[in-house]
Amino acid sequence: MPDAPASRSLARRLRQIPEVGEVLDRASDLFVYESDALTLLHARPALVVLPTSAQAVRDIVAACNDASTAYVARGAGTGLSGGATPVEGCVLIELSRLNRILDIDALNATATVEPGLVNAELSEAVRPLGLRYAPDPSSQPACTIGGNIAENSGGPHTLKHGTTSPHVLALEVVLPDASSVWLGRPDGHAHGLDLRGLFVGSEGTIGIVTRAVLRLVPLPAAVCTLLASFRTLVGACEAVTAIIESRVVPAALELMDDRTIEALESSVYAAGYPRDARAVLLIELEGPRAGLSEERAGVERVLTTHGAIEIRAARDETERLALWRGRKAAFGAMGRLAPDLYVHDAVVPRTRLAEVVDRINRVAAENGIRIANILHAGDGNLHPNIPFDRRDAEELARVRRVGAEIMRICVEAGGVLSGEHGIGLEKRDLMGLLFSESDLAPMRWVHEVFDPADRCNPGKVIPAPRACAESSPAQRGLPDLP
């Protein structure tokens, strides 16, 4: 962490870099950058710098290296695992001004963009060409492509289209030594090790994306969106498994529990979801029109067999968007329940969803914690959401305890720590639940190769070796962890 004179000297150098939009150093400006969307963790950067070109990013990294100062890249700050939480006294590199679409190749269905481009803006731009960018996190109207690449973000349509990585063909990145290099080929063909694939999801710890070549997919010929309500959560989970076993791959298969429905329907985002249901499934099918009718009939049969009490189909695009608005606004609607929201993210084997959700709810109840569940159920991806008030220290301690217990339950069930939010700071020290030291060692080898000085978003993702005395958060300038 630089002292005040060093920080002022670094600020002067950063201001001299051409194509740096702004360098912020006032406490009131820095305050808003203290955390990403995981507000449980926060730390203050020494400086926030807003580059407007890739060259400026290189120059900023070089300046940080010369000053032996850590730096953290940030997009829109919508991440939920603390991946963009500053390291105390670091330089925060805010990439939102690198936000252009540089090229659209409709013939080959690709787009070249800068990292600060907002996700939804890309799909809007290519829609007239009959194309879209498939990864669609719930924060799609705000989150940026660079942040999506860093976290390998998902979204409801991951079930059919995958997370971000399959949609990234090549990346221009600034490495921790301040050099710039392309990883992968814009045509997507492999030539040597897949460093593009390695970089996606590395959470800004081995470099900073400055340009990305992305794969676009055709808009579907037809779409069918169904909302099915159930008397029990178990019934809804069993229907999910049965749909997948019927060899249908929906574009999306989302589940919301009664507490989520109640929060949503009591909010300004009310979407007409049935308030008397214990769970609803939002199912989207897409493909050629004729086959889609057959697929829909098959899915409706499965839903009925598994106890759906009502099945509603969107009759037009307006109704479809209304159903989706409800799903995507559900996180925001939970603002009614408490001032803070801890959005968890884990994946379990699909067939164990009902059992795992039940265990999570019981643990929460035992600790006096309310949980509202939203699931990308088709992928086995859970988001147990914990509304809480962080001003209540005792409640905060219980929230953290339950959060860690949720991860243990998921891993015990054969699951993993994250399906789409990443590890960041939030789960770094839980990696040992899933990985042995032998599993983690190759990740450390990768990190050593890319960032031997450990200045690029240090302390995220990979826990220090168990024997290492320098691993305590305070010693690494990091906020304390759950």
Add this chain to the structure above:
Amino acid sequence: MTVAEARFESILGAQACRLGGDERIDGVPVSQVLRPESEEQVAACLAEADLAGVALIPSGGGSKLGWGNRSRAPRLVRLDLSGLREPLELEAAEGIVTAAAGVPVASLAERAAGSGQRTLLCALHENATVGGTIASDPPGLDLSPGWRLRNDLLGLRVAYPDGSLGGCGGRVVKNVTGFDLVRLHCGAFGTLGVITRATLRLRPLPEETRRLVRRVADAEAGLIVAAALQRLEPRSLLVAPVGDAAEVLWEFEGHAVDVTACAAEFEGEEVAAPRWQQLAREAADEPSMTPDGLRVRVMGRPSDTLRIWRLLSSSSGAAAPRLGLPLAGIVFADLAEDRLADLSARARKEGWLTVVERASPDQKRELDVFGSPPADFALMAALKRRFDPRGTLSPGRFVGGL
């Protein structure tokens, strides 16, 4: 018997070790062949080789042992992974399968089909195994930007030269926990570690598949027809010369009603099964289609396929391009050796990649089959040094002589 050979015998038992005899890989003598039956034995062999300074080359069914550069090691020990047959666990309800590296792709495909499912493992190569296919990531007839093995690979167990066994990824269909080492190992030719088992996503078999063909005047006409066909989103799309003419072949799959509608919209004759198999063998170059020449694969964007074909036609002397995959931007061709430098240079100028899939051992002494190293090669070399500091695993075989 050398000290190292004796140590390998003590790890595996004498019955799992044999001398290489006349066996050579790209002209490099194989001194010993080891056939471990567990991943712990694989890891122990790696540790021993690393300690003794012995170069190991992992193999599965051996169908792609001729791929890659000639190793710079004076002799090799071949680590035959075909004995790793367990587990083969198919979890149909979860939509995943976990298989040991030595499981034949054909066995896995048969098992998956039994539950109405399939994987994206390329099934063109006879004798191919799960581990070898993941390590070499060959293009199948159905390759396209959205249909890539690396995107359906969920988890791996890998043995490293330090004798450790590490897992990456998991056994669930969605996972962003930690660095994505799964993709790093896919297509890495076993140069960073040896894959011992893998978990893959299963996809439902389509309700119906139809393969159709249309005869056209020549390959260029075929590629123009192929471009028009792409709006119907075929699973596979091929162009192949037939004498002076050419054929466009395509495959629709999905719901029967959609397949029928697509087939009606773009008419062709049904493809006889032997013809499709012949093309699969052509793509796999199995057996070697023209033993004396080079087999190259030139790759660009899908829209580049016609121009790649033209370049190859003008560069390949008497031999013509053999097969085009317009969905992937790939053309396979046989090539006279003395044309390679010119072809590669011209392709590079266009941003295309030329890979030599087959060359004789003598030819390989003089060339890097992967062409000029890519821009990020320095990072690849640094990773190789960190994962395999003594160069134990297939030294020199991969891109840029890694």
